[in-house]
Amino acid sequence: MLAGLSRQYRGTAVIDYSQGLENGGMHMVHLSSVYRKLEEGSKRLTPQRELVIRIFSEHPGEHLSAEEVHQLVKKKFQDIGLATVYRSLELLTQLEILTRINFDDGRSRYEFNQEETHRHHHLVCVRCGRVEEYGEDLLDTLETRILNERGFAVLDHELKFYGVCRACALKKTN
Amino acid sequence: MLAGLSRQYRGTAVIDYSQGLENGGMHMVHLSSVYRKLEEGSKRLTPQRELVIRIFSEHPGEHLSAEEVHQLVKKKFQDIGLATVYRSLELLTQLEILTRINFDDGRSRYEFNQEETHRHHHLVCVRCGRVEEYGEDLLDTLETRILNERGFAVLDHELKFYGVCRACALKKTN
């Protein structure tokens, strides 16, 4: 099975998963489902891929870009190629372990594809640029209507709200 | 006033606006509001900018990219620089004459910022890539809730549905 795969690769760092990735906090990721998805895609869980996953697990709710992931991996663990980061992100997205999001800041960003927290939306502050998450989903009825009215079968949706966050609203000046 | 500005520039084409841009069809654009917005921004309505606007008025509902606008302007009117198209799109977006949209196809796209048709959404077909529009807006109550619950004052929102359009659903094979 895959669990045994991730010992080492290219003679580099060995990652201790005795405690799993679940240590992160509230935004838990089920390593087992990561293993399963890799297995189903018959992909190896290499140290580089593990590191990428680990970065996300240690930065819950952060919408990281490829460059940011690369920097974090380098800083916290070891040097890996930026191209490898891109390829890992691509792979993990295809396996639905990550989700690609676009905040129109010129680069793609990624977050865990948390099926439990499924369909959360984003509140993008136009002043400070910070992105909050919003868990509500009231769009099901709308999706049914779209199917009936237009014959368009909705598979997924993406909703972003642009506005002013509480913190910025409180800053009276400027 | 601005109306008299757009005679010619660099000795090139003169555009006849005796009939205005409103000829386009259902997706009418009020030239007067375009004038007003340029005036408020104290920007000139140059022939190049007019041509860009004209292209959008002649392609209602089409979500054009910079490159596409450039090609269309060149084909239908005259050769202008691609950089100028980019700068025009940027300016017109800032003046809220156009709206920038992102369909994750690797380039920014633009459409008229139709305040009348305000808040229409997009149905993106994951098979053929075509984008339909959907005029409904049921998000007002949700926005009020977000303000109350989170203190986040929503100014605008963007909603995209991904799914299979009717045409593709009918193609049984492949």
Place this chain on the structure above:
DNA sequence: GTGCGTGCAAACAATTTGCACGCTA
């Protein structure tokens, strides 16, 4: 041994920017 995954550098594509020049206010 075959092939997947990686690192590096080169290639790409969309977009931005520097600069000289012409036209407009």
Place this chain on the structure above:
DNA sequence: TAGCGTGCAAATTGTTTGCACGCAC
């Protein structure tokens, strides 16, 4: 005449790809 707007080419930036190598199966 001062400065905005343009065209062109060069520069940037995010992302992808070709290739040789090494480890895993």
